Amino acid sequence: MEVLIGQTHRNMMTFVSSRLLLSRGNFIPLKKLCFVSGEAKIHTSMRVQSRIDRQNRPLTLETLGFRSERVKEKGNNTNQIGPMSLDKDVPRSIKTAPKRSVPVKAVSVKALEIEGAPFTAKSFLELGLPPLLIEQLDKVGLTTPTDVQSTAIPTISQNRDVIIQSYTGSGKTLAYLLPILAKVGPLKCVSIVDEPDKKKGIEAVIVAPSRELGMQIVREVEKLLGPEGRKAVQQLVGGANRSRQEEALKKNKPAIVVGTPGRIAEISAAGKLPTHGCQFLVLDEVDELLSFNFREDMHRILEHVGKRPGGEKPNNKLPPQARRVERQTVLVSATVPFSVIRAARSWGRDPLLVRAKSILPLDSVPASGTVSVSDPTSSSTSSILTQGTVESLPPVLKHYYCVTRAQHKIDTLRKCVHALDAKYVIAFMNHSKRLKDVVFKLEARGMNAAELHGDIGKLARSTVLKKFKGGEVRVLVTNELSARGLDVPECDLVVNLDLPTDSIHYAHRAGRAGRLGRKGCVVTICEESEVFVVNKLQRQLGVPIQDCDFTDGKLVVSKVEKEKQKTTSEVAR
Numbered sequence: 268m269e270v271l272i273g274q275t276h277r278n279m280m281t282f283v284s285s286r287l288l289l290s291r292g293n294f295i296p297l298k299k300l301c302f303v304s305g306e307a308k309i310h311t312s313m314r315v316q317s318r319i320d321r322q323n324r325p326l327t328l329e330t331l332g333f334r335s336e337r338v339k340e341k342g343n344n345t346n347q348i349g350p351m352s353l354d355k356d357v358p359r360s361i362k363t364a365p366k367r368s369v370p371v372k373a374v375s376v377k378a379l380e381i382e383g384a385p386f387t388a389k390s391f392l393e394l395g396l397p398p399l400l401i402e403q404l405d406k407v408g409l410t411t412p413t414d415v416q417s418t419a420i421p422t423i424s425q426n427r428d429v430i431i432q433s434y435t436g437s438g439k440t441l442a443y444l445l446p447i448l449a450k451v452g453p454l455k456c457v458s459i460v461d462e463p464d465k466k467k468g469i470e471a472v473i474v475a476p477s478r479e480l481g482m483q484i485v486r487e488v489e490k491l492l493g494p495e496g497r498k499a500v501q502q503l504v505g506g507a508n509r510s511r512q513e514e515a516l517k518k519n520k521p522a523i524v525v526g527t528p529g530r531i532a533e534i535s536a537a538g539k540l541p542t543h544g545c546q547f548l549v550l551d552e553v554d555e556l557l558s559f560n561f562r563e564d565m566h567r568i569l570e571h572v573g574k575r576p577g578g579e580k581p582n583n584k585l586p587p588q589a590r591r592v593e594r595q596t597v598l599v600s601a602t603v604p605f606s607v608i609r610a611a612r613s614w615g616r617d618p619l620l621v622r623a624k625s626i627l628p629l630d631s632v633p634a635s636g637t638v639s640v641s642d643p644t645s646s647s648t649s650s651i652l653t654q655g656t657v658e659s660l661p662p663v664l665k666h667y668y669c670v671t672r673a674q675h676k677i678d679t680l681r682k683c684v685h686a687l688d689a690k691y692v693i694a695f696m697n698h699s700k701r702l703k704d705v706v707f708k709l710e711a712r713g714m715n716a717a718e719l720h721g722d723i724g725k726l727a728r729s730t731v732l733k734k735f736k737g738g739e740v741r742v743l744v745t746n747e748l749s750a751r752g753l754d755v756p757e758c759d760l761v762v763n764l765d766l767p768t769d770s771i772h773y774a775h776r777a778g779r780a781g782r783l784g785r786k787g788c789v790v791t792i793c794e795e796s797e798v799f800v801v802n803k804l805q806r807q808l809g810v811p812i813q814d815c816d817f818t819d820g821k822l823v824v825s826k827v828e829k830e831k832q833k834t835t836s837e838v839a840r
């Protein structure tokens with residue numbers, strides 16, 4: 268069961284009984300929603316389901332402990348950078364909800380008695396962040412929160428354990444960083460006074476699965492802290508000099524550390540990371556962090572960062588959300604398989620699943636099994652097994668596949684880049700040994716390319732990334748290393764030269780393009796014998812992947828595909 272969060276006036280949230288499907292294209296204010304009985308065929312852009320809390324009261328922002336302070340907006344902002352300003356062709360409702368190409372049957376929908384919800388905040392001011400932080404956001408040109416930021420910031424501010432799930436490039440990093448910076452470090456709320464005698468340790472630990480992602484998060488924090496405050500954050504990523512990191516910890520006494528599991532666990536085991544009083548533990552790309560490779564390090568981190576829930580007894584005289592004595596755990600990913608739901612339940616206290624337009628208490632999510640999505644290749648509304656990839660793809664991304672022989676793949680890639688006139692291309696392969704060969708062949712045909720993978724050393728990795736971001740390299744040929752978190756906002760084309768292993772890997776690779784509402788394409792170049800895998804992927808992801816070719820410098824969608832799409836849209840009508 269889920270809760271719909273919509274735009275109304277009195278900053279309150281409530282729930283809808285039954286599943287409600289809204290028409291794609293226009294965002295409908297909640298108070299305008301009404302009963303729909305029987306079966307109605309409507310395009311779905313958002314699923315709304317009911318949720319009743321444990322005491323059988325409807326879950327509202329107030330039951331979450333949130334009291335919104337509407338703050339008057341400060342005049343007109345000329346430097347507004349929001350999803351809307353990035354891709355003017357696409358209405359907000361499409362950008363914030365994944366496309367489903369097939370009509371689904373709506374069951375009866377009850378009237379909504381909602382008059383207010385703060386989640387369509389128009390500025391960061393509305394989310395209760397401290398003035399110093401708002402000022403800093405303004406300085407770096409950030410004024411409008413994305414939808415997932417509008418839901419996650421107030422929820423985390425109310426000390427809730429959460430899983431943040433939202434599609435790639437939707438701004439999840441700031442969704443957890445801002446409520447942390449509101450309580451920790453030099454930009455925190457002035458009303459938070461440190462106890463004078465208390466020895467200050469690390470107050471927030473952020474874990475990421477790769478060095479690149481870790482450094483990207485550090486840069487984001489440093490950008491907000493500014494030159495004076497940047498010592499409040501320390502990177503603890505692998506591959507960097509450990510003794511320098513330990514010295515910096517001792518000298519600067521940072522409030523926040525960001526790092527990879529191995530290095531954090533190593534320094535913690537050496538007794539040089541004072542995290543026992545830590546307030547926040549964030550696991551970014553949590554489904555990856557749960558993998559076997561990280562098991563031991565993650566175990567140490569979970570045991571030693573802050574107090575685990577269930578230890579000390581909370582003071583019942585305080586209001587519910589002020590009672591918290593243990594660490595707050597925030598899990599983040601675009602893809603949330605059931606292993607993450609199970610982990611959140613065992614590591615957190617009454618965790619919530621926070622999405623761009625909904626908040627879902629985890630105790631209402633089934634322990635295992637199916638997540639219902641519409642199947643784009645059939646006209647039925649069958650429930651299919653997904654691997655947590657529902658709503659993981661940016662809605663504006665277009666997906667294609669092109670069939671070719673193995674020996675023609677690189678030539679097809681070159682044609683694809685020209686046909687789409689793509690400027691920032693990331694091409695994924697499964698084996699790093701073959702990357703060099705692809706780069707060589709592309710360069711031989713006059714296309715600037717470079718390889719990026721774990722074996723080239725950290726300095727070379729940084730240089731290649733810098734060149735790619737600077738436009739010097741047009742095609743970045745890489746492996747799974749770059750699939751998660753890599754943020755190159757200009758990336759307009761992702762190519763799968765090898766098929767990803769599953770829909771989760773497809774989603775993360777694809778999400779390097781079409782970031783924050785920008786246009787982008789994903790092209791999977793495969794052999795005839797692999798087409799069934801592409802079909803399976805599109806079923807699991809709930810997006811159409813169209814058969815295409817590159818002829819006379821243009822992308823041509825196959826006739827059969829066009830017919831299929833036509834039939835689909837007729838059924839939808």
Ligand SMILES: Nc1ncnc2c1ncn2[C@@H]1O[C@H](COP(=O)(O)OP(=O)(O)OP(=O)(O)O)[C@@H](O)[C@H]1O
Nearest residue numbers: 348411412413435436437438439440601752754783
């Ligand atoms: N409110 C905002 N206004 C403008 N730009 C933003 C805003 N929030 C985030 N961004 C920018 O959007 C881009 C994508 O953000 P981010 O990397 O946090 O996405 P993500 O959801 O974590 O993606 P992924 O799942 O791929 O890691 C970044 O360049 C970030 O600086």
